[in-house]
Structure formats: C-alpha cells, structure tokens
Amino acid sequence: MNTQPTQGSSSTATPRRSFLNFLLSTSIGASIVAIFYPVMKYLTPPKTGEPATASVVIPKGTELKNNSGQIFKFGSKPGILVRTPDGEFRAFSAICTHLECTVQYKKETSQIWCACHNGVYDLSGRNVSGPPPRPLENFKVNLRGEDVVVSKG
Amino acid sequence: MARGKGLSTTLYEWIDERVQLESLIHFMSKKAVPQHRHSVWYYFGGMTLFLFFVQVGTGILLTMYYRPSAEEAYESVQFIMTEVRFGWLIRSIHSWSANLMIATMFIHLFSVYFLKSYRKPRELTWVTGFGLFALVLAFGFSGYLLPWNELSFFATKVGTEIAGVVPFVGKFMVRLLRGGDDVTGATLSRFYGFHIAILPGMVTLILTIHVVLVQRLGMSVPIGVEKAAVSGQKPTRDVPFFPNFFLHDLLGWYVVIAVLAALAALMPWELGKKADLFAPAPAGIRPEWYFVYMFQTLKFIPAKILGMDGEVLGIMAFGIGGLFLFLVPFLDRDPAHHRRTRLFSGIGVFIVVYIIVLTIVGYRV
Numbered sequence: 292m293n294t295q296p297t298q299g300s301s302s303t304a305t306p307r308r309s310f311l312n313f314l315l316s317t318s319i320g321a322s323i324v325a326i327f328y329p330v331m332k333y334l335t336p337p338k339t340g341e342p343a344t345a346s347v348v349i350p351k352g353t354e355l356k357n358n359s360g361q362i363f364k365f366g367s368k369p370g371i372l373v374r375t376p377d378g379e380f381r382a383f384s385a386i387c388t389h390l391e392c393t394v395q396y397k398k399e400t401s402q403i404w405c406a407c408h409n410g411v412y413d414l415s416g417r418n419v420s421g422p423p424p425r426p427l428e429n430f431k432v433n434l435r436g437e438d439v440v441v442s443k444g
Numbered sequence: 445m446a447r448g449k450g451l452s453t454t455l456y457e458w459i460d461e462r463v464q465l466e467s468l469i470h471f472m473s474k475k476a477v478p479q480h481r482h483s484v485w486y487y488f489g490g491m492t493l494f495l496f497f498v499q500v501g502t503g504i505l506l507t508m509y510y511r512p513s514a515e516e517a518y519e520s521v522q523f524i525m526t527e528v529r530f531g532w533l534i535r536s537i538h539s540w541s542a543n544l545m546i547a548t549m550f551i552h553l554f555s556v557y558f559l560k561s562y563r564k565p566r567e568l569t570w571v572t573g574f575g576l577f578a579l580v581l582a583f584g585f586s587g588y589l590l591p592w593n594e595l596s597f598f599a600t601k602v603g604t605e606i607a608g609v610v611p612f613v614g615k616f617m618v619r620l621l622r623g624g625d626d627v628t629g630a631t632l633s634r635f636y637g638f639h640i641a642i643l644p645g646m647v648t649l650i651l652t653i654h655v656v657l658v659q660r661l662g663m664s665v666p667i668g669v670e671k672a673a674v675s676g677q678k679p680t681r682d683v684p685f686f687p688n689f690f691l692h693d694l695l696g697w698y699v700v701i702a703v704l705a706a707l708a709a710l711m712p713w714e715l716g717k718k719a720d721l722f723a724p725a726p727a728g729i730r731p732e733w734y735f736v737y738m739f740q741t742l743k744f745i746p747a748k749i750l751g752m753d754g755e756v757l758g759i760m761a762f763g764i765g766g767l768f769l770f771l772v773p774f775l776d777r778d779p780a781h782h783r784r785t786r787l788f789s790g791i792g793v794f795i796v797v798y799i800i801v802l803t804i805v806g807y808r809v
C-alpha cells in the first residue's frame with residue numbers, strides 16, 4: 292500500500308486512516324491478549340496448598356542396620372534416613388541438589404550417592420565430589436522408642 | 445461415460461476435472477533431482493518423513509489401549525505387550541521407529557549442513573528443518589515418559605529441571621512443563637497432551653512448509669558439483685522428482701521397513717520397572733542415546749566454574765550451539781565464494797565429533 296501522503300486529499304485522509312489503523316491494531320492486540328492471557332494462566336498449574344510437612348515418624352526406624360540407609364516419605368518428597376557405621380542416625384532430604392534425582396546410601400564407601408551424574412555426599416550431607424553444587428538439606432532426628440522422628444531443622 | 449476407456453482412466457479424469465490433479469503432478473515433477481556423488485544424502489529427508497508416518501500410524505494405534513495416569517500407564521503398556529494381539533509389535537515399532545527417525549534426522553541435518561544446502565535461497569528450508577529437529581526431540585522426550593517406568597521418571601526429572609536454568613523464566617517453565625512443582629501424574633497428563641496433540645499439530649504444520657519449500661526450490665547442488673557443471677568439466681544429470689526419484693525414495697523406504705521389522709521382531713522394546721517416586725535413582729541410569737552426549741557433559745562438568753554453577757554454564761553452551769545451528773544460513777553469508785566457509789565446516793566437524801565422542805564415553809563409563 293502507498294502510505295506516502297498524496298497531494299490534495301492528504302490533509303483529511305491521513306489522520307482518518309491512521310486513526311483507523313490505531314483502532315484496528317489496538318483491537319487486534321486486545322483480542323490477542325484476551326485470548327492468550329487466560330490460556331497462559333490456565334496452563335500454569337495452580338499452587339496446591341499442600342500443608343508443609345514439619346515432621347514425620349518412621350515406624351521401627353531404629354531397626355536400620357549400621358552402615359546403611361533407607362528412603363522415607365517426607366510429605367510428598369523423599370527423604371533418606373542414614374545409620375553411620377558407628378550406629379548414629381542422620382536424616383536428609385533425598386533430593387540431589389544437582390538436578391533432583393533421588394540419592395541412595397552406598398555401603399562400600401559409606402557415602403550418600405546419586406546415580407544420575409555420579410554425585411557424592413558424605414554422611415553429614417556435604418557434597419564432596421561430582422556435580423552437586425550444595426549439601427543435602429539436613430533434618431533433625433529424634434529417637435522415640437523403636438521409632439525415628441524426623442523433623443525440619 | 446465413454447466406452448473403451450479403462451475404469452481407472454475414467455476415475456482419474458473425473459477427479460482431475462474437479463481438483464486439477466494435472467497441475468499437482470506438474471508441480472511434483474517440475475522439481476529435478478540432480479545426480480552426483482553426494483546424491484545418497486538426498487534419501488535421508490525422505491526416510492525421516494516416512495518414519496514420521498510410521499509414528500503417526502502406530503501412535504494412534506497405541507492410544508486405543510494406553511491410559512495416561514500414574515496409576516495405570518505402566519499397567520496399560522504391560523497389557524499392550526502381553527494381552528493385546530500384536531500389541532508388542534506395535535509398541536516395538538513405535539519405539540524403534542522413533543529411534544530410527546531421530547537417527548535419520550541427525551544424518552539429514554548434518555548432511556545438508558556439510559553440503560551447505562542452507563545457502564541462499566534455502567535459508568527458510570533450513571530454519572523450518574531446525575524447528576522440526578527440536579520438535580522431534582521433544583516428541584522423543586515426551587514419549588519416553590509415557591510408559592511411566594523408573595528410567596523415564598528420572599530422565600524426566602533431570603530433563604525438566606534443566607529448563608529451570610534458563611534465566612528469568614526458568615522456574616515458570618519447569619512448572620509449566622511438569623504441571624506442578626514435581627514430576628507426578630500431572631506431568632504424565634501434560635506430556636501425553638504434548639505427545640499426541642500439540643507436537644503432532646506443530647510438526648504437521650512446519651513439515652508441510654518444509655516439504656513445500658523443498659518442492660518449490662528444488663534440490664540444492666553442492667558447491668563443488670555446481671562449479672564443475674558451470675565450467676563445463678562435468679555437467680550434472682537430473683532426474684525428475686516424480687515419478688523417477690520418488691521411486692528411488694520408495695526403495696529407501698523399503699529398506700527402512702526391513703530394518704524396522706527386524707529390530708522390532710528380534711529385539712522387542714523393554715518396559716523396565718514401574719516408576720516409584722520413593723525409590724533411589726538406579727545405578728547405570730542414562731537417558732535415551734540421543735541425549736547421552738549432553739548427559740555425559742553434565743557428569744563431567746565440575747560443580748562450580750568461576751563461582752557459577754557448572755551445569756548452568758554447560759546448558760548455556762548447548763543453548764548457544766543450538767542457536768548457532770539455527771542461524772547458520774545467516775552467519776555463513778558467502779559459502780559459494782569459499783570465504784569463511786572452511787570455518788563453518790570446521791565448526792560442524794567439531795560438533796559431530798563432540799557428539800560422537802561423548803556418546804561413546806557415556807556408554808563406556
């Protein structure tokens with residue numbers, strides 16, 4: 292289209308045309324927003340108001356053998372209960388700080404190991420080798436009879 | 445109706461009068477396929493296309509029994525494998541064909557890269573082709589989760605977590621992909637939606653553009669062959685695409701069918717163990733082969749490089765690599781005159797060697 296103002300009619304045509312253009316482009320813009328805003332919002336999953344878990348009981352947790360570990364449910368996420376070679380209980384989040392795989396206890400080396408990219412943590416949860424950038428989240432452990440109570444620190 | 449004409453001729457004419465088949469056939473036969481020593485590479489695009497059709501066919505069959513929920517997905521695939529007649533075959537073909545498709549697509553991509561077929565006027569053919577490459581990888585990634593087994597569960601966790609590295613929108617994208625904060629049944633529903641509706645729709649659209657562009661622009665002739673032809677040393681021979689080259693293509697497809705049938709029948713695809721959200725990642729875990737080079741890179745990268753998270757740098761490097769490939773027709777401006785063009789071949793060789801070496805390493809350790 293020729294948008295150069297032509298002589299004569301230009302004085303009236305141009306403002307009218309640009310006004311129409313303005314109306315057209317803004318209403319198309321508004322329609323696009325009106326369509327895509329709800330779609331984007333729809334696609335974003337709602338926050339499920341899950342109660343934050345503060346502590347869990349692991350029944351008969353004290354039966355865990357020395358130098359071994361066990362995964363437990365901490366709310367909807369996995370945790371790992373560890374018994375060191377000297378019999379001490381410790382608990383961490385089992386979610387690797389690298390890319391969220393679930394870690395496991397490695398008996399041979401008495402370490403916590405993530406199979407996904409060979410991440411290694413010591414029995415204090417510190418990242419000692421491989422790609423994990425941070426230590427595992429630490430939980431508090433209390434013994435209550437045969438059970439182990441794990442709570443957020 | 446005129447007597448003496450065969451039924452098929454009459455039918456052809458009936459349709460032709462209404463939809464103008466003649467011009468369609470003219471459109472297809474206008475394109476000429478040059479014959480020269482690099483011609484074999486022209487087959488891989490067609491093979492990839494054919495395998496996509498196989499995926500659509502077998503995928504639709506799988507939807508008849510597959511159930512997309514964390515409680516039922518694994519069991520429904522098990523049911524397909526053990527109870528449904530020929531279910532094992534359909535699923536094996538879908539899985540093997542997905543892998544072959546990705547392999548032929550890689551070959552296709554790098555062959556047109558090295559032959560520099562992306563040069564003017566085929567920039568858009570390259571760009572749409574790259575879009576297809578990304579979409580097909582997304583197809584593989586989303587399909588991999590559907591059987592809801594241990595390996596695919598952790599592969600999806602790691603893979604989606606990687607999206608979180610993208611600056612600003614990362615966290616949002618992870619939630620968008622997962623349908624929540626974690627990989628759960630909600631992720632499975634979403635991936636099913638991607639896999640059987642969104643991705644097929646997008647691929648069909650871009651594939652159509654890609655193929656129409658190829659058809660309109662004709663096949664590119666490699667620079668060396670073109671020069672020899674222009675200087676009269678070695679004129680190129682052409683064959684029309686339709687029906688001549690199409691018949692060659694058909695032959696290629698038969699080879700694909702044979703390979704596919706052999707693989708699916710002799711090595712039925714495994715199902716593995718059902719995903720358990722509270723089990724540790726199993727030793728020896730590894731993504732599908734076409735992601736292994738990235739996976740192995742993530743294993744090698746140290747936790748911190750110059751104070752930044754190592755994996756962030758690694759993933760950004762892959763992003764830049766992808767962006768480079770996407771934009772290569774606009775970066776390599778003058779391939780016909782051989783300027784800077786060595787550099788681009790060199791980068792291509794580096795990318796291919798990197799992918800091959802890290803994939804091999806990934807399978808050895």
Ligand code: HEM
Nearest residue numbers: 499500503504506507510542583584587588590591640644
């Ligand atoms: C319209 C096209 C498609 C449909 C309707 C479809 C449908 C399905 C369904 C229902 C499943 C779940 C059943 C199962 O796990 O065996 C599945 C799995 C899968 N799909 Fe597709 N699919 C399509 C295209 C593709 C394409 C183009 C690829 C290419 C990469 C692909 C790759 C996969 C993979 C890797 C699996 C996992 C196979 C397994 O381990 O069982 N699909 N697909």
Ligand code: FES
Nearest residue numbers: 387389390405410
């Ligand atoms: S997710 Fe644990 S090392 Fe990568």
